[in-house]
Amino acid sequence: MGDLINIFIKSAFIENLALAYFLGMCSYLAVSKTVKTAFGLGLAVIFVLGITMPINWVINTWLLGENGVFQTDLTFLRFILFIAVIASMVQLVEMVVEKYSPSLYNSLGIFLPLITVNCAILGGSLFMVSKEYNFSEAVAFGLGGGFGWFLAIIAIAAIREKIKYSDVPAPMRGLGMAFLLTGMMGMAFMGLMGIDPAAF
């Protein structure tokens, strides 16, 4: 159990998907104008990461591995199968959100389908493969990674809401500032990289 908590904390803070690896930047920058929409997208990312990670683990181990059902190395199909799982999960989330929270659905707009191409989701699955996690570790990694991404997008949305009142040079307004802020937040998070997670 302690191992799982370690992995959760490590993937949420030290190896933050958004600020240490800069994955999922497109939706991170585009949907972080207000805290409200950022909150919705962050929750959707936690949900999709938490679901797809175990499914992709099962597919990778039991279907594609040499000891799987087919007894052959099918890893060249990994990209296609992973992305198909992710795309179908996102479509599921889209349908659920549309039914139960139309206002959130409208405010997320085109960016809900774009969760599919959120590198954090596919990147998370590929990291899970390269780190050779077992099933429960993969679940912890997925939830932790999603939580870290959620925190990062809320933080930048809060900063961007405040910085609207500052006197920024016109060409730098909006997007330019968002890039600068993300760079600085990334530098701050690099400071966490040396921490030993076993200390927690």
Place this chain on the structure above:
Amino acid sequence: MAETAVIEKKEAIKFGKKERKLLTDPLDDNNPITVQVLGICSALAVTTGMKNAMVMAVAVVFVCTFANVITSALRKAIPKQVRMIVQLVIIATLVTVVELTLKAYAFESYKQLSVFIGLIITNCIVMGRLEAFAMANRPYESALDGLGNGVGYGIILLMVAFIRELFGKGELFGYKLIGAAPEYMVNTLDSKWFGWYQGNNLMVLFPSAMFVIAVLIWVHRAWNPKLVDVS
């Protein structure tokens, strides 16, 4: 290019003003990275060196163009509910083709880029163009749109890589230009041309890509004021 318009039996394929706009719009007014904010992740990851950025740019141009053409050709056969999965399978297939080609003919680049080649699938620019353009237009226009967006993306990628590699390591395409003298030149007359510049390690790290792109956005918007964010 306008003079080389192909006039065949089908007058559909021509290269006029509208087509030229499709091709040049993504280079400036509608640039994938600085205006549409799509495809940032790989722009950050592969821009530590010009060589990787070049391979990546070519790969994205290829994937973007052909994914647009294929999706556009199939657009009437794709049901709306499963369109994302179909589009992603098309992209993933093309990316697998790129990956295997690189593995066979450019193994060095393949080893350096392998993870990021996979992440072309999740490069939002490809998917974004499929959703926004190819699902509603004919294959020929879609091909031009994909080509334009791929090139617009590649140009920014090369600019960022140029700044980061030159100031980070003092190299371009792996050749030493400024900074400490390369080993084979130490204690020769030529070594006096080197050594006055100390490589900036921050430029090699991820956050610097953010700063460089921020500055590029600033320059771009100062030069083209109609892009300024009014909100």
